Each structure stands twice: as structure tokens, then as C-alpha cells.
Amino acid sequence: MKRFITLALLAVWMVLPGWAQHEHQPRPSPTEAPAIYWVLVALAVVAIVGFMLWTLYGKMRPGRMTTLSYHALGALVIIMTLFTLVLYVIPAQQAQQLPATARAWDWKPGEILQDPAGSGLSGEPYRGYLVYLANGCTYCHTLYLRPEDLKTGWAEGARPNEVSQMGDFVRYPFTMLGTQRDGPDLTVIGRKIPDMQYQIDHLVDPRRFKPKSVMPSYRYLSERDLRDLAAYLVSLGNDPQKLRAGVAPTPKPTEDPKIAKGRELYRSLGCVGCHSLDGSPNVGPSFKGLWEREVEVVLPDGTTTRVIADGAYIRESITQASAKVVKGFPNVMPSFAERVTESDLDALVEYIKSLR
């Protein structure tokens, strides 16, 4: 009787979590498994139940085993292990034959990427991926976006169409999707921060740009390693064809020197790390179309109000960011009061003005 109660409890233990997952399962509708899979499952269940009943109630006579039976059982251990291996090899075979999606990473050994931000730097993304491997980046950063990540804080600034699909990975020589996130997901980091110089500076001294970051310094990497790694990061999340063609708009030669200075400051101060130029939100709001727009901000006491993003507001945000934080964004921006001069502020305001 006790045994049946134990078995019944076991069954409940197994069924309950399966029940719960219907409500929380983030990925809808299971893909159809081949019919042979369900036949195998049914056979396995029958075999397991039969085996359990046999070990619990069956007759066992000691000393009946021959040497041959020992060998047969030993072989069975190996066969069982190899059997599940085959169950993994079949979908693995299928997965690597999928057609690649349009934004799938596609860089071959020896191929060079020019910095889209126009700094004149260049690097080899394929080799950068190997640098990423050799330094264990994958232990804190993942390379895939789940649908639910868009709603959580794991991947700020990611767009719905950027959720990873099977075809995104087919051209990788090997994958490092990652199992742990101590830092942000990097699937679209290149789309968010298409700037190699920033990536290099950030690798060398992460807390210069992100004061709360716990990332270690990678200043020990050689210059070539840094450039290649930066090229790899910049390549992530961008259409490879566009990157090869050079997506960066070349700065107009007749440009106001103030705007040019502002652009340089945008990079060197690390604004690029959080504020995009293409209208997509990242850790902070995009600079595109920011000038003289009405924004809703949160004051330090928690109340909200509306302000016009004019020169005074932008200056205040740079020197004392927590005074008025744009609603919907975290209050994590450091103060730049001691790192910018009056003319720097002018240049940054002019630059943001030019981004209408």
C-alpha cells in the first residue's frame, strides 16, 4: 500500500509542473514532432513502468547471471547513452541545415569591417569572434533574444523583429549562446552602438562609461585583438550587406565645427553607449528628434512633469542627470559636470539640435 502511495505522489510530482507550464509557457504551440517520436515515447513509458514493477515485485534469483549476461548489461549501458545521443544528433543535423535569415551573422575569415562610425578603424569580425571565445565573454553575455526579453530588463532597446530565430545562427562555425547573464545580451549590440572606438574604449575601461558596471577590464588584449573584437561586436544585429557597403553617413565637409566637436564628444564621453542616433531606445532615450520635443520626466521626489527638451534641459541633464529623468528610463546616468567645459556643453547641444 505504502508503495502505491509513493508512486501516486511521484506521478503528481511529475504532472503538476507540466500542468503549470501551459499558463506560463512563453513560446506558444509546440512544433510538431515526427510521429516516430511519439511511438518511441509510448514505448519508453511502457518499458519504464514495466521495469519499475519488475524491480519492485518481480522474482529475482541471485547467482543466475552468466558472464555473458554481465557483458550484455554492460553493453546496454553504452547503448542507452548512445540512444539519447542520437535523439540529440537528429535535430542538431536538421538545425544546421536550416536556411539562414537575412540578418544572420555572415563574416568569413579574413574579411575586414570598416568602422561604421567613420573613425577609420577596421577589424576582422570572424577573428573577433574567436577573441570573444578565448576570453570567456560568453560566461556573462548571451547571444540570443527571447520573445519575453522585450518585456523584461534583459535587453534594453531590442526590437520585436530582432527576437532570435533558428536561422540566425546557421553560419556560425560554433555557437556561444550563453547560459548566464551578468551583463546585457549582445545580440543587437552592434545595431545599438555602431562605433568601434567606443567598443574598444569600453573594453579597456568599462566603468568610464557605465559607472555601475561590474565588467572586468580587457586592457591586456593586444591592439589587434581589441580591434577585431570591436569589429565583431559592431557587426552584431546589423545587416551584413549594409555594413559591408558602409552604413555610416559621411559627415558633410561644410559642417559647423561645433557640431563636429559635439559628434566627437558624443563618442569620447561615451554617450553612444546609451543614447542611439536612429530613434531606438537603449538604456537612455535616443537623441534623434529629441530637440525641442516635449518629454515627460520624473523628478527626484517621484512626481512627473512635462518639459521641453531645449538647451537648458539638455545642459542640466548632462551635468545633473538625476534631476529630471525621462519617464520609462532608469535613473543610472552619471554626472558629467566635472568632465565637460562650457564650450563642450554648447557643442553637445548644437550636435543634438542637428539630429532633428
Added chain:
Amino acid sequence: MQEREKQAVKLWFFSSLVWLALGPLIGALMSLQFLWPDALNFLADLNLSYSKARIFHTNLVIYGWIAMSFVAAILFIIPKLCDVELQHARVAYWAGWLWNLSVALDLALIWAGIVGDPLLSIQPYEYAEAPLLVDLLIVIAAVMIIFSVHRTVLARKRPHLYVSVWYLLGGLYTTAITYLVGNFLTLAFTGLGNQIIHAWWLHNAVGMFITPLGIGIAYYLIPIAAQQPIYSHRLSILGFWTLMAFYPGTGLHHFLQMPMPTWIGEFSVISSVLLIIPVLAVVVNHLATPAQNWRRVFDSFPLRFSVFGTVYYLLTCIQGTFQTTHAVNWFVHFTEWVQAHAHLALTGAFTCYGMAALIYIFPRVTGRQLYSRTLVSWVFWIMAVVFPLFYLAFTHSGLVTGVSVNLLNHTIYETISAVWLARFFRTLMGAGVVLGFLLFGYLIVRSLRVGPRFEEGTNEVAEPAPAPATRRVTV
């Protein structure tokens, strides 16, 4: 035991202690990265970083400490159970040097961080980072060990195979298969297929390598130290075969949320939940055996450590089946909850088994008792009290991260401040656990010189003087 057998066991035994001192120490050091990241900037001057130190930590603990202490135990246990001397003991001895060389070379190559060399660059698979060159050396060493152990079993004088032999021999074979898959078969796949094969390796590194070996050792130690026959041979058969049937398929539960055919993910979840059957079979057997003679748990340290290891094993596996289900997994995935779980298995369960084995073997290969009961008790209470606190802080950090990021939509930068205290506590308690390991190493090395003479039938740990003769028991 013959001198050459002892030599082989001793080599694996003492090498494992060196790596036990080093691996967790690196772990404690690198946890500072999350508290005062600038304090570890000096690592960059040594061509090191947190991420490389993490590979050091996992590889040292698995290949240095767990693997080597388990092999030492296997080389000791299998001949006893087969009633025959260890065959080809010299081969097992030289395999020990080769294994040490592989681990040291592995460290050197991880540190060097060579880019794009097929033989010398590290591989992108967690726990299988060892470069191909090291893999080859490890395979040779493993083949040497399997050869020696297999020949011993074939030459046995006792026809009956006790369940430990099943676990240890079967475990060595599945270890070989798993290692070959993780380090070589993965090379044949690209893209997402590569990740699926990697997943097969990732969990089987624990499931088909560490688990059967650890359980096999505990199956030997518990009855012999408790001086009781095993509670149920039926359960041991059930446990062994269901472990072999359900464990290999579980790997993909590490990547449930990656884009892949859902049915293969479901397969891994079902396998993982079914694992509760072998776990309960093993745990019932391990706890019901000494229950008849519970006083021995206070007298015998090998028994005390292995019973505690079994308690941690039960907790790990209940947590494991719980967290593989989708409902839980989406919440705890990517957080330190999972790493805490890994520590509960390796630091809690299997390190306890390893320590139990070492305490049991030490007097029998060196002829000396462990010299201090106080010190062993300290190590035990650190494992019993400080380690759970360490684990709770670790898990707490994971839960807070889950709430902060999944439910409150905070960014990772905001979350880092929220978990600071939990991580601080984790480092503090982790340092305590490392201290316990160092004490354990000190205890054993010092016992080599000052330990009283050991005779079969006396306790492994010296009694406080004057030693009462009434404590003598026969095994």
C-alpha cells in the same frame, strides 16, 4: 594492498588535494568582481580577467578535485570489491601524472588565450574548455584508467558484482562517451546544431560523469562505514538503470528558451523530471542503510560526510527537477540561482562524497590515522553550516535578479545594486567554505607526519587521548 597499488592511489589522492585548495580559492577571489570590480583590475596586468578565472575555477574543481579524488577512490574500491589486486597499477599511476599534466596545461592555455589555433585555443563549451591538445591527453589518461579498472573487474575472484562496481565501471564508460561527445563530436556541428550537441555534453558532464562515480563511491562507503548491509538491492538496481535511462537526455533543459524545435526541449524536461526516480531510489538506500545503526554517524566521519552528501544530493535533485520545468525556468534562467544549484551539487553533494572517500582511504594507504578529531569536526561543520549559508546567499542573489529583471523590468545596471548585499554575503560565506577546504588539506598533510598508527578496525580519525580500546570495532 601492494606497494604499487598504494602508490597509484596516493598520487591521485594527493593531487586532488592540491587542486581542491586552488580551485575554490580562485572562485572566492573572482566573486569580488561583483562587489568591488576595480579591486580586481590588477588581474589585467597578469593577462587575466574574471571570465578567464571562471574557466580556471570550473575546470580545476571538476577535472582537478572531483575527478582526481573520485579516481583515487575507484582505484581503492574496485580491487576491494573484486577481491583481487589492482591490475596494471603502474598504468594507473602514470595516468595520474598525465592527468595532472593535462590539468596544468589546460590552465596554462586558458591563461594564454591563444586565438584561432585548432590545437591550442580553448573550446567554446562550458566545462569542456580544454583545448584539443589537452583533450587528447585527458582521453589517453582516461583510457589508461579504464583499462586498469576493467582488467581488475575481469580478473575478479568474487563472481558477484556489487552495485558500486556497476556504478563505477558504468560511470567510467559513460564518462568516456560524454567526454568524447563534448570535446570532439561538437566539432562536427555548426550553428544551432552545435549548441544542441553542446547541451548534451553540458549536463552529462555532471550526470554521466560525476554522478555515477560519486554515487558508486557512496554505495561503497555507507554500508561499510555503517556496518550494515545495504537496505535494498532491488532499489539499487532500479536506481542504476533509471539513471542510465533518464540522465543522458536532460541536457537541453539548459537552453529551453533558445529558438529550437520545442519537442526536443520537452523531451529533456520529461527526462529531467523522471530523474526523481533514480534519485529517490539512491537516497532511500543511502539513508535507510545507516538508519539501523545511527550511532555510527557520530563515530565514523566517512559515514557522516557521505550521509550529508546524500542529503545535499537529494536537495540538489529535487531543486533540479523543479527548475527544469518551463514555469520555473523562465524565471530563474540567466540568474545565479542556477550557479547556486551547481554549487549545491558539486560543493555540497560530491565534495562531501570525495572528502568521505579521502578520509576513509587515507589511513588505509598511509597506515596513519587522521590526527585531529577537532579539525575534522570543524571541516564537517563548515560543510554543514557555512556551506548552506553560502548556498542561500547565492540563491537569494539569483532570486532578486529574477524579480528585478523579469518582473520589475529593471535593467541589469540597476539590478547590480539590488543584489550587492546578497553577493557580499555569498563571498563572505564562500570564503568560509574555502577555509574549510584548506583546513581539510592541512589536516591530511599534517596527519602524514603526526597521525598515530592505523590498524584495520580502528577509527579513521584518532580518538582524543587516552584512546579508549572499547571503541575498536571490526569491519
